[in-house]
Amino acid sequence: MMGNIDLTTLNQPVNQKKLSLICFSGDFDKLVATFTLATGAAAVGYEVNIFFTFWGLDAIKTKQGRSFVGKGFLGKLFGFFMGGLKSAPVSRLNFLGLSPKIFRYLMRSKNVATLEELVEAAKALEVNMYACEMAMHILGLEKSDFIHEVKGVLGVTTFLELSEGGRTLFICSNCQSDFSTG
Amino acid sequence: MSTYQLDITKEHCPMTFVKTKIQLSKLQPGDLLEVFLTEGEPLNNVPRSSKEQGYNVLEVSHVEGNIHKVLIQK
Numbered sequence: 001m002m003g004n005i006d007l008t009t010l011n012q013p014v015n016q017k018k019l020s021l022i023c024f025s026g027d028f029d030k031l032v033a034t035f036t037l038a039t040g041a042a043a044v045g046y047e048v049n050i051f052f053t054f055w056g057l058d059a060i061k062t063k064q065g066r067s068f069v070g071k072g073f074l075g076k077l078f079g080f081f082m083g084g085l086k087s088a089p090v091s092r093l094n095f096l097g098l099s100p101k102i103f104r105y106l107m108r109s110k111n112v113a114t115l116e117e118l119v120e121a122a123k124a125l126e127v128n129m130y131a132c133e134m135a136m137h138i139l140g141l142e143k144s145d146f147i148h149e150v151k152g153v154l155g156v157t158t159f160l161e162l163s164e165g166g167r168t169l170f171i172c173s174n175c176q177s178d179f180s181t182g
Numbered sequence: 183m184s185t186y187q188l189d190i191t192k193e194h195c196p197m198t199f200v201k202t203k204i205q206l207s208k209l210q211p212g213d214l215l216e217v218f219l220t221e222g223e224p225l226n227n228v229p230r231s232s233k234e235q236g237y238n239v240l241e242v243s244h245v246e247g248n249i250h251k252v253l254i255q256k
Binding site: 125 | 202
């Protein structure tokens with residue numbers, strides 16, 4: 001599924017500076033890393049692509065808190081527990097969701113860009129954001145569930161073509177399962 | 183031609199150059215941007231990255247303490 005991707009972007013010169021990030025994680029700290037890399041690279045002229053998949057899709061949901069987003073009973077249940085950008089847990093020492101609040105406080109008080117500010121900067125710098133078609137299908141999510149800056153819905157082959165000639169990083173989740181991370 | 187100011191003395195990576203770049207993108211060609219920043223990474227990075235992005239770095243001057251001013255022309 002191609003979404004509304006401009007196919008001309010697939011034929012770019014290989015020497016153009018390009019950074020492609022596969023955001024597999026919906027953890028607060030991993031998302032900070034993803035958007036720090038994305039905004040920093042975009043600011044110095046890189047073409048930046050972020051491919052959000054599985055838990056990473058939480059970051060681009062329109063509804064940033066806990067919401068029954070998704071199709072079907074299980075999809076809605078997952079949507080609620082996964083939440084959005086504002087309910088992202090930290091990957092370690094989450095303390096039932098207290099730690100992200102502490103992190104946000106620390107970041108604000110130390111004048112470090114918060115996750116929300118980084119996402120806004122990524123939008124302003126026209127970072128290309130894409131959603132994974134397969135993960136969306138599993139979770140019952142639709143493109144309309146995401147912020148309008150998401151340029152399209154991709155499969156892996158299209159992402160490989162988009163990332164061709166640049167550097168690609170995979171931002172992964174923790175392997176452990178933690179039901180209490182909310 | 184207008185002159186604008188941007189204070190990034192309290193910012194940290196990556197927002198130092200991110201804010202500079204976003205501000206520069208809003209200016210008209212020929213406009214000037216005075217960026218106030220601190221020593222270390224911002225002072226090393228902002229003039230260099232601005233040049234790499236094709237902007238003219240006209241002047242880097244010391245203001246006071248560890249604060250410097252970088253004058254950039256779009």
